[in-house]
Amino acid sequence: MKPEGVVFFGILVALFLGLIWWWRAYDLVTFDEKLQFNQPMIEKDGTRFGRRATRRRASDIERYSLVRYKTKRSSVILTGRVMAVEGERISIDGAEVYVDGQKVRDQYRRRTNENEIYPELIVPAGCVFVLTDVRNRKGADRYDSRNLGPVPVEAIMNSFSPKEPRSGKKALR
Amino acid sequence: MKASELTAGDLMKIAARSGMSLLFLVGAVVFTLLATVVLAITFQDVLLQDAMQEGVDSFYRRDPAASRQLRNLRSEGHDSASVFLAAYEYENARGEKDKLTTAVSLFEEALKQQPGRTSAVVGLVAAKLKLAEAEGLGPLKEAAKEAGSLLEGALNPKSPDVVYLQAAVDILLGNAKEAVEVLDEDPSEAPSSEGQGARWWNLAVAKLLVSEDPLPAAARAYNLRRWPLPTADQRKEDSNAGLSERADPERLLNISYRFALCDPACTPTDAEELEKRVEFGRRILDQRFAGRRDGGRYSPPRTRAAEIYNALGVGLCRVERYQDAAIAFEQAVRGQSKDPLYSMNLGVACTLALPTLSTAPAQQLKNTKDTACRAYENVALTVRNDKKHLSTLKLAVDNLLTIDYANDPGKGLAVLRKYRQVYPSKVDWNRNIGALFDWANKPICIRHYEKALELGHPDAVGIQERLGLWNKGKKK
DSSP, rough: OHHHHHHHHHHHHHHHHHHHHHHHHEEEEOOOSSSSSSTTSTTTOOOOEEEOOOOOOOGGSOOTTTTEOOOOOOOOOOOEEEETTTTTTTEEEEEEEEEETEOOOOOOOOOOEEEEEEEEOOOOEEEEEEEEESSSSSTTGGSHHHHOSSEGGGEEEEOOOOSTTTTTTGGGG | OOGGGHHHHHHHHHHOOOOHHHHHHHHHHHHHHHHHHHHHTTTTTHHHOHHHHHHEEEEEHOOOOOHHHHHHHHTTOTTTTHHHHHHHHHHHHTTOHHHHHHHHHHHHHHHSSSOOOOHHHHHHHHHHHHHHHHHHHHHHEEEEEEEHHHHTSSSOOTHHHHHHHHHHHHHHOOOOOHHHHHHHHHHHSSOOOHHHHHHHHHHHHHHHHHBBOHHHHHHHHHHHHHHHOOOHHHHHHHHHHSGGGGGHHHHHHHHHHHHEEEEHTTTOSSSSHHHHHHHHHHHHHSEEEEEEEEOTOOOOOOHHHHHHHHHHHHHHHTTTHHHHHHHHHHHEEEEEEEOOOOOOOOOHHHHHHGGGGGGGGGHHHHHHHHHHHHHHHHHHHHTTOOOGGGGHHHHHHHHHHHHHHTTTTHHHHHHHHHHHTTTTTTHHHHHHHHHHHHTTTTTHHHHHHHHHHHHTSOOOOHHHHHHHHHHHHHOO
16 A cells, blocks of 8 residues: 555544544434524524533533533423533522622623522532523523523533534624 | 555655655654544543443433433442432432332442442431421431431531531421521532522521521522422412422422511511511512513412512511502402402501602602502401401591591591491591591581590590680681
């Protein structure tokens, strides 16, 4: 085999391995929730590739990531945005979310509720606190941590990094 | 020489002679390294994939297969399977003794596998207490005494979960004050979700026991409750069933509302703290979402709404926020209960709000007066045929007169005539109607004043004074 042939073969193998890695790490997710609380980031029946979250630790989940999860208090799979991670103190006062006493610059939120109040809570070990983007819509609080409680990392199925175009600031413009 | 006949040494020699070949060689080495890393990452899941993780994920997601998976894992001899299976049984027990007994034996099994395992110790104590609770108060106290020694055996006795459970045991043994001190302290590390729920629940209970403000703790316990929010039908069921476990967080919250907002025994009682407490209660009760008809997240069930909004109104009156209090009482009046007390409170709050509205628009003043009058009328109409509530009727009619008296004596006279038969005090009735005729400049007032004097009205001097004016002919 010529040395050039070795390189060519190597590239093919690398592509193959990359494909396997991608196939194992990502899922094609269809957002079939009846109630959409994360528009415009997620549209009804829209599909996106989400990173599979199995075996990921709490520290791997970034703030502002969108996550798909199912907890003991919800009978269906839900999507929410991570606002605080393990050990952080989160509270909601009016339209503002505070994490460790600092106001969060929450660029993803859509509608807020001036009357909202959520007493300070330390996000429990192995959990994240998720909120929907459209927080004032009827029933929105029933589909995030305000009512469902902090979400255990093991209950997260897929995560979408905030750096992905449709999760990021550009998508909002 | 053919390329396939090249040995590694030949390749090195060629590489040393040709820059291009050297590049290929380095590339091949780098590629091999990268490929190894990618392979390791790619197949990490496959290599480390254990059924245990799948079982744990199913447990947290409450997949229907979770129980079966955990049982299989336990039979295969996985260390942690017993703890998770025990936790599963404990959570699904809902007071059933069989399941609780199974949970206890599974926790004990986990402790045999790993002596002192903190999660197993916490689970075992919690399950034993729950089991004892189902048997009665006596066994519960015994279990609480035993729990202390069990908790001491935990590998990490300073874990917040152990500390919070110890505080719960303290409450059971009657040391609520110590429990408040422990539970009020911020933890050094993040507790588990269940641990944190237990912290706020026990803190609210302990604060109720020592007459301190339990509302913030109860609101947090409600947020971290184990069950999903009950649906309207479940709520109806719960209020009928009375003591279902699912409704416990809501019940604790409702008790806390009433205690924190309107019970004078609740401490601290200084004005600033009281104001803060009442404002917190008002905000969480008034939480509304666009388009939602079934109230906010912390809204009480319909059957309890009236008494809780009444408590809020009383709290707001205590901090002299009469207009806000009137809004709260109005919500109480709209509730299912038709207790005249709520209407009376609405009327009183509106009456007390009137002096604060001196600079308000005339329409607002008029609306407040009308609301007060309607509320008093409502009370009077509700209790007019009930002889047990004659004093309430009198109070409502008298309050109604105090509002109408200065504006429209005619209205006041109509009210007194309407309730003549049921008004409990002839003396006061004569004095009041006399005063109204007096205000309307009608000499008939003399007759009623004299009748009041004859029946022995306590304000004889005042009545004599008015009569004196009429007799001198100064007033016609």
